[in-house]
Amino acid sequence: MKFNARVTPSPSLSRRSWIVPVISTFFGILIRMWHDDHPPPHIHVEYQGFEALVEIETGEIKVGKLPRKVARIVREWCFEHRGELRENYSVPSDQ
Template sequence: MPTLSIFFGIIIKMRHDDHPPPHIHVEYQGFTALVEISSGNIIAGDLPRKVAAIVNEWCETHRIELMSNWEKASQFEPLDRIQGADRD
């Protein structure tokens, strides 16, 4: 599963040809969650509250890039890296 971004120990990934709704896979210190791109809300799994808030804000900031990657993933095209919330 391609990694889109890593920041503050949070790993953001996206699978090719994944099921709707458009979402990302988030990993953080043993926690895993699926986060809907359009809302930034957790749709499956669990994250610490502060991490969920950071990911929600990051999704809002990078929604266009995330949706572009979702479209690329649906066509099995290479995905683009996205700048992290820590600006790395």
């Protein structure tokens, strides 16, 4: 399953953040991913003013902060979608 990406500009985020495609939203959580971004493979997560970089393989927050419950939900989501996330991370954006 490929995620449908859409670009959503947000004035509250850095210029780099708003061009990162949204691949999923649930419970008010936005998941963004830029293919072939810097290692390790990761997603960008936003939730009610919180932002974090979350590693795909472990589901752990590497940079930033999320509320504990949201971090747990995102970690579980990463585990459930790990294969798809790995695949999307390595696919060029023009495909």
